[in-house]
Amino acid sequence: MLEIAGRKFRSRLFTGTGKFASATVMKAALTASDSEMVTVALRRVDLNDPADDIMSHLDRDHFFFLPNTSGARDAAEAVRLAHLARSVGNTNWLKLEVTPDPRTLLPDPVETLKATEELVREGFVVLPYINADPILALRLQDVGAAAVMPLGSPIGTNQGLLTRFQVAIIIEQARVPVVVDAGLGAPSHAVEAMEMGADAVLVNTAIAVAGDPVRMARAFADAVRAGREAYESGLGRRGTTAEASSPEVGLDFLHG
Amino acid sequence: MTSPVVISPSSAVPLLRLPDFATLSQQIRECGPNEVVAALGRERRTVSDLAALLSPAAETMLPDLARQAALITRQRFGRVIQLYAPLYLSSYCFNRCLYCGFSVDNEIPRRVLSLAEAEREAKILSRRGFEHILLVSGEAPAKLGVDYLEELARRLRDDFAAISIEVQPLKEEEYARLFAAGITAVAIYQETYDRRTYEEVHLGGPKADYDRRLEIPARVARAGMREVGLGALLGLADWRAEGLALGLHLAWLRKLAWRTGLTVSFPRLRPASGGFTPRVMVGEKNLSQLIFALRLFDPDVGLILSTREEQRYRDGMIGLGPTRYSAGSCTIPGGYGDSAADGEQFAIDDHRDLAEVAAAIRAKGHDPVRKDWDAIFQQR
Amino acid sequence: MSASNKIESGAATDQIVIVCNGQERLIEPGQTVAAFIAAMDLNPAMMAVELDGRVLDRTTYDSTLLTAGARLELIRFVGGG
Numbered sequence A: 001m002l003e004i005a006g007r008k009f010r011s012r013l014f015t016g017t018g019k020f021a022s023a024t025v026m027k028a029a030l031t032a033s034d035s036e037m038v039t040v041a042l043r044r045v046d047l048n049d050p051a052d053d054i055m056s057h058l059d060r061d062h063f064f065f066l067p068n069t070s071g072a073r074d075a076a077e078a079v080r081l082a083h084l085a086r087s088v089g090n091t092n093w094l095k096l097e098v099t100p101d102p103r104t105l106l107p108d109p110v111e112t113l114k115a116t117e118e119l120v121r122e123g124f125v126v127l128p129y130i131n132a133d134p135i136l137a138l139r140l141q142d143v144g145a146a147a148v149m150p151l152g153s154p155i156g157t158n159q160g161l162l163t164r165f166q167v168a169i170i171i172e173q174a175r176v177p178v179v180v181d182a183g184l185g186a187p188s189h190a191v192e193a194m195e196m197g198a199d200a201v202l203v204n205t206a207i208a209v210a211g212d213p214v215r216m217a218r219a220f221a222d223a224v225r226a227g228r229e230a231y232e233s234g235l236g237r238r239g240t241t242a243e244a245s246s247p248e249v250g251l252d253f254l255h256g
Numbered sequence B: 001m002t003s004p005v006v007i008s009p010s011s012a013v014p015l016l017r018l019p020d021f022a023t024l025s026q027q028i029r030e031c032g033p034n035e036v037v038a039a040l041g042r043e044r045r046t047v048s049d050l051a052a053l054l055s056p057a058a059e060t061m062l063p064d065l066a067r068q069a070a071l072i073t074r075q076r077f078g079r080v081i082q083l084y085a086p087l088y089l090s091s092y093c094f095n096r097c098l099y100c101g102f103s104v105d106n107e108i109p110r111r112v113l114s115l116a117e118a119e120r121e122a123k124i125l126s127r128r129g130f131e132h133i134l135l136v137s138g139e140a141p142a143k144l145g146v147d148y149l150e151e152l153a154r155r156l157r158d159d160f161a162a163i164s165i166e167v168q169p170l171k172e173e174e175y176a177r178l179f180a181a182g183i184t185a186v187a188i189y190q191e192t193y194d195r196r197t198y199e200e201v202h203l204g205g206p207k208a209d210y211d212r213r214l215e216i217p218a219r220v221a222r223a224g225m226r227e228v229g230l231g232a233l234l235g236l237a238d239w240r241a242e243g244l245a246l247g248l249h250l251a252w253l254r255k256l257a258w259r260t261g262l263t264v265s266f267p268r269l270r271p272a273s274g275g276f277t278p279r280v281m282v283g284e285k286n287l288s289q290l291i292f293a294l295r296l297f298d299p300d301v302g303l304i305l306s307t308r309e310e311q312r313y314r315d316g317m318i319g320l321g322p323t324r325y326s327a328g329s330c331t332i333p334g335g336y337g338d339s340a341a342d343g344e345q346f347a348i349d350d351h352r353d354l355a356e357v358a359a360a361i362r363a364k365g366h367d368p369v370r371k372d373w374d375a376i377f378q379q380r
Numbered sequence C: 001m002s003a004s005n006k007i008e009s010g011a012a013t014d015q016i017v018i019v020c021n022g023q024e025r026l027i028e029p030g031q032t033v034a035a036f037i038a039a040m041d042l043n044p045a046m047m048a049v050e051l052d053g054r055v056l057d058r059t060t061y062d063s064t065l066l067t068a069g070a071r072l073e074l075i076r077f078v079g080g081g
Helices: A023-033 A075-089 A109-121 A134-142 A164-173 A187-195 A213-232 B021-029 B033-041 B047-053 B056-077 B115-127 B146-156 B172-181 B195-201 B210-222 B239-256 B284-297 B311-317 B354-363 C003-009 C033-039
Strands: A002-004 A007-009 A013-016 A037-044 A064-067 A093-096 A125-130 A179-181 A200-203 B080-090 B132-137 B162-166 B183-187 B202-204 B227-231 B261-265 B302-305 B324-326 B367-369 C016-020 C023-027 C047-051 C071-079
Touching (some): A013 A023, A013 A213, A023 A213, A037 A075, A075 A109, A093 A109, A109 A134, A187 A213, B021 B047, B021 B195, B047 B239, B080 B115, B080 B162, B115 B146, B146 B172, B195 B202, B195 B210, B210 B227, B210 B239, B239 B261, B239 B284, B354 B367, C033 C071
Parallel strands (some): A013 A037, A037 A064, A093 A125, B080 B132, B080 B324, B261 B302, B302 B324
Antiparallel strands (some): A002 A007, C016 C023
C-alpha cells in the first residue's frame, strides 16, 4: 500500500478539483475515481458571492485535502500560502508549487528547494511539484520532502509522459514516493507512468474537461490499477530479435 | 518469488537489513532458465533478476550474460580501463583473520613505513607513470593512524590525481579530515556476507564484529568521499550468495548515498602466509558470472580486477565488465624500492608493469586511463 | 465606488473603514473578526483569516477587534490541481 509521511493510501490516483463544470459533477467524478487524496487551491473569498463554496460539497472524512500553493511565484509567496493553507484546512500537508512563468506554469527549481527547506523546518509535509529533474528530486528528498511530484508534460497540455526517461531515473533513485503530476491526458498515459513504477499519479484536467467526467474518472481509476498491477507482476521482457544480431563475445580464454 | 525488502523508504535513517545468507543461497538456487531469460530481457533489473543471473541455471547462458555486460559497460564507461597501483604502508595488524597474510598470529617480518619511506615508494610509482594510488595497511591504528594518513595525503596530493585508502575503519569526522587532505575513495570490504563464516574466519580484533563492519561504507559516504569500494573475498562461502548480498548492499547504498560512486572488488583467495586453503573453489567461469551479473544489475558500478588474477584472464576480461585494473603491484611494505623485502599480504599472479598492462589494454581496443579526477579541484 | 463616497454615505455614524479582500468596507467600530465573518454568513471553520499580513489563530477571532485601516484577507479552498 502506498504510504506518504506515515499515511496510507489504498488508491494511487490523486485527483485535482479544478476546472469542473459544477460542484455536482466534481463530486460525482471524484467519487468515481476512488481517489482518497484531492488537491485544492487557495483563493480569496468572493465577497460578492460569499456562499459560493465549492469545497463544502466534499466530505473531508472521505477525501484527504492536499492544499497547493498555485499562483506562488517565489519561495516567499509559497510560504505565505502554506501558512494560509494550514489555517484553512487544519492540515500540515502541502503540494508545493512555485511557478514564476505564467505562460508555461513550469516550476522554479531554485525557489522550490528554498521553500521546501523552510516549510519542512516549520513542520509541513511537503510534496513539491517539479520538473522531471532527478538531481532536484534527490536534493528535495535530502531536505525532507515527503514525496516528489515530477511533471509528465507542462500542466494542462494533455501531452502525456514526455519526460519518461527522466521520470524513470527519478523512480529508480528516489527513496521517497514519486507521484507523476501534470500533463497526463489519457488513461494510457497513467498506465505508462504506473507500469514504470511511479507510486501514484495526479490527474485533473483530463477528467474535469472530459465529455463525461464521471466515466473518465472511472477509466483513470482502472488505468492506475492496471498499471500498478503490471509493474508489480514484473513487466519488462523485451524481444530478443534485435540482440541476436550483436556479435558473440569470445569467452575461450576462460579456464575452469 | 519476492525480493527481500532492504530499505524502509519512510524512515529517516534506513537500516541495512540483509536476509540470512542461507536464504540468499536458496533464492538463487530456486531460479530456473525461465527466470534467467526474463532477467536478461529486462531493461532495469531487480534483486530477483540478480539472483537468477547468479544461479547455476545461468551458467549455460554465460555468453549471453557476457554480451550484455559488454554492451552496458561500453555504454556507461566507454572503451576505457582505469589503472592504479597499491602502496602497502604497514603489515601490522591487530586482527586475527584466517585468510590474511598480515593476521596478527602470522610470523612474518612486520614493518610500517615512515612517512619519508612511504613518500619514496610513492615517488617510484609516480615515476613509473601511476596517477592513482591505493594506500593499504593492516588494521593497527597505534602503528598507523589517521594523522599519518592525513600527512601522507598532503605530501602526495601534488604527485597523484587520486588517492584511495584501504585501512582500518575510521570515524566519520576522520574520513572527512582525510577527504580534506586529498583522499577521495575508501575501500572497506565485508570479506564475507555470511555471518557464520565471518565469525569463523575473524577470530579476534575489532574486525570480528560483523555488524560494525557492515555499517562502515555508509559512514564513508556520509563523510563526503567521492567513492566507496565494497568487496567479498571469494573462497570463503557461497560466491553466488556473496554476489546477491553485494547487490543488496549496492542497491541500499544507492538509495542512501546518491552522491557517492560505488565500486566492487572481487578478491579470489590466493595462497598467503598462514597457509589458508580456500573453503570453496571459485573458478574463472564463476568469477566471470559474478562480474557479468553485477554489471547487469548495476550498470554504473565500478568493477575492479586486481593482479591477484593472472594475465590471460585479465586480458580476456577487458571490455566485458571490469572498469579498473591494478598493475605492477607489490603487496609488501617497501617492496617497490627494495625487491628483497619480505612479508607479503597475498601472492600476485600478473607481474607485468604499467606499460605492459597498458599495452595489453590498447591491444584490445581500449584506452588505459591513469586518472579520471584531479583531487586538486577539491577545496584545500 | 471610491473611498470618499463610502465615507460620505456613512458620515452620519462613526463607522470606520477597513479593507477586506481588496475592497473597502464600512463597519461599526468595536466589531470583532468573528462578528465580521458571521455578518457575511461565512463558516469560520472553512477559511483562513489574515489580518495585516499575519494569519490569525482561529481561537482569537472572538477577541480580535477590527480597527480603522485594518487589512483583512479571507481565504478559502477552491478547486485546483
